Amino acid sequence: MASHAIAMDICSKHLILECLLLTQDLTGTERIERPMVPDGKLEKIKDNVWKLEKDGNRFSVKRYHSNSTVMKVHRIHQALRSVSFPHIVDVIAQENQLTFVQPWLDGAKAVNFKKRADRTDSLAALHALHNTKAQLDWHASPYLHPYPLIAKWEDRIRKFREIGGECEAYIGKGHVDEILFYALNAIGAVKKTYKDNLDGTLLHGDVVHHNILRDKDGKIRFIDFDLASTGPAGTEIALWIHRVLPQIDYDIDYLFDEQPSLQKLDLASKTLLLFPNEVLREWLHFFTLSPFSRERQAKQLIPFTESALSHWPKLWYDVERINI
Template sequence: MNINIKRGGDDYFFNRLFSYLSSELEVEIKEMTQLRGNVYLVETVKTRFILKGYSDLRKLKIQQAFTSSLRKSGFDHSYRFYNQNKDPLQFHGSYYGLIEYIDHHEKRFDYGVHSDREKGVELLNGFHDHTSVLVPSYAGMLPKTDLPRKWTHRKNEFAKNLPRINYYVNKAITEELLEWADFSLANFVKLKGELENNAPTILHGDVAHHNFLRSKEGKLYLIDFDLISSGSPAFDMLQYANRILPFLDWQFESLKKINHLNKWLDSDAFLAGLLYPADILREWNRLLRNRTQTHPYSLAPIIEMTVGQFQQRKQFQEEVKSRLDY
C-alpha cells in the first residue's frame, strides 16, 4: 500500500497512525493530512472524513452523544460522528472519533461581511433554541459557564505578561485596558444574576469565525463543540458581539441593528460584559504563551488591535458606560 501523508510532525508517529487506521477500518485509506494538532483529514477510496483525537474516552463520548442529540432535536446545521459499532479507536493515549466531512464553499465565512454576521448570529440563536431542551439530559456531563472566573484568569495572565507587552505597547494603553477589565468584571459579577435568570441552554463557547463553516452548497454549519457548557444564551452572544465589534468600527448603534443581539442591549449585565477587552487580552496571552511575540507577522495584527483601534474602543467604552442604568 502506498502511504501518502501530508503533515507537519513526526514521520514515525504518522506512519504508525496510518497503519493503525488501515488495520482497524474496513475501508482503504488513500491519503491522510494533518489539519491541526490531533485533527486529520482522511481520504478513502470512497469518501472523506475528519479524524479527531481526544485525551480521554469521556470527552469523545460526550461529543458523540451531543452531536447525535443535536441532530435528533432538529438542528441539522452541524456534523455527525460515524458509528463504528466496535471498540473506540485508541492510539498513543488518545481516543479517536470519525466525523462527517463537510466540503467547504470557496467563499469562507467572514465576520467582515455584513450578511455573514447576520447569518452567523441567526444560526447561533437557532442552536440555542434547540439545545435549551437538551440541558436536563446533559446536566451531569457539562460544566456551568463561569465567565467571571475565565475573565479573571485571562486578566491576571495579561497582567503578568505586561513587562513583555509594554516593550511593544505604551504603558498608558495597557494600564487603561486593565482598568476596562476591572470595571467590567466588578459590574458583571454584581449584575450577572439578571442574565442567569434566563432559561439555560447549552452554549457553544467558541464562536470564532472558523467554527462557522459554509458548505459547498451554501448552507451554514456550526462546528467544534469542545467547549460546550450550560448557561444563559447571553454568554455566547457576548462573545459573538466581541468578535464582530471590530468589523463594526466599535459603533454601538451598529450593534443595535443586529437581530438576536439587540434584545440583550437593555440588560446592564450584558452591557458590563461588553466592556471587557476579551479579544486583546486573549490574543496577547496566546501570543506570549506560544513564544512567537518577536515575529513581525504575529505581532502586526495584535498591535493593530491594541493600538490602532484604541481610540475607537475608548469611545465605545464611554458610550456603553453612559447607557448603564445604575
C-alpha cells in the same frame, strides 16, 4: 443519493483510522500519535486533526485525549440530531472512543464577520442553537457544566498582569495600563449584574469564525463543541459580539441596528461588552508562540491593540447609553 449514503456507511465502518494508536518511541519516554491507515490518504490539519481520503470519500478525523470531552461532544451531537437541529455536521460512529470522525465538508468556508450576510446567518444559527432548550434539558446532562465566565476572565486578567512587563516592550506601559484599567473596571461591573442561572441553555463555547462554517449550499454549520457548556444565551451572544466588533470598527450602534435581535439583550449581557476580551486573549496567546512567530504576529497584534484602545472609550459610552 441512497447508493452514495450506503457507500459512505460501508467506508466509515471500515475506517482503519478508528484507532489512532499511541505508541512509544525508541527512548520509551515520548508518546507519539501514529495513524494506522495503510489504504487511506492522510493530510494533517493540526496537531490532533487530519483530513482522510478513502475510497473516493473524504473525512475529518479528530483524536481526543479525554474520554469526558469526546463523550460530551458525542452526546451533544446525538441530542441535537434528535431534534433535527440543522446547523451541525453528521458524526460517523467509531469503535475507538477517542476518535471523532465526520464527513469532510467540501466547499465549506469559515464565516467572515466583515460580511453582513455571515453576521446575520451565524447569529440566527446561534439563536437556533440556544433555542433548543425548549426541547432539550441541557442542565440535566452530566457532561455539561456551567460556563465559568467570571473565573475565566479574572484568570485572564491575572495572567495578563504576569506578562505585562513583556507586553510593554511591544505596546508601551501606557497601553498595558489602559488594558488593565478597562478590564478591571469591566469585571467589577460584570460582577454586579451577571448571574449564571438555571434558566440557561447549551453554549457552543468557542464562537470564533473558523468554528462556524458556511457549506456549499449556504447553510451554517457549527463544528468543534469541545468547550461547550451551559449558561445564559446572552453570554454567548455577547462573546459573538466581541468577535464581530473589530470587524466593524467597534460600532455597536451600527451592529444593533443591523441585527434587531441584539436589542433584546438584557443588562447583564450588554455589560459583558465592556470587557476587552479579545485584546487580553490575543496577548496571552502571543506569548505562547515561538520567537519567530511572535515577530510575524506582532505586525498584526500591535495595530489591532491600538485600534481597540482608541475605540474603547466610545464603546464604553455607547454600551452604558444603551443600558439605560
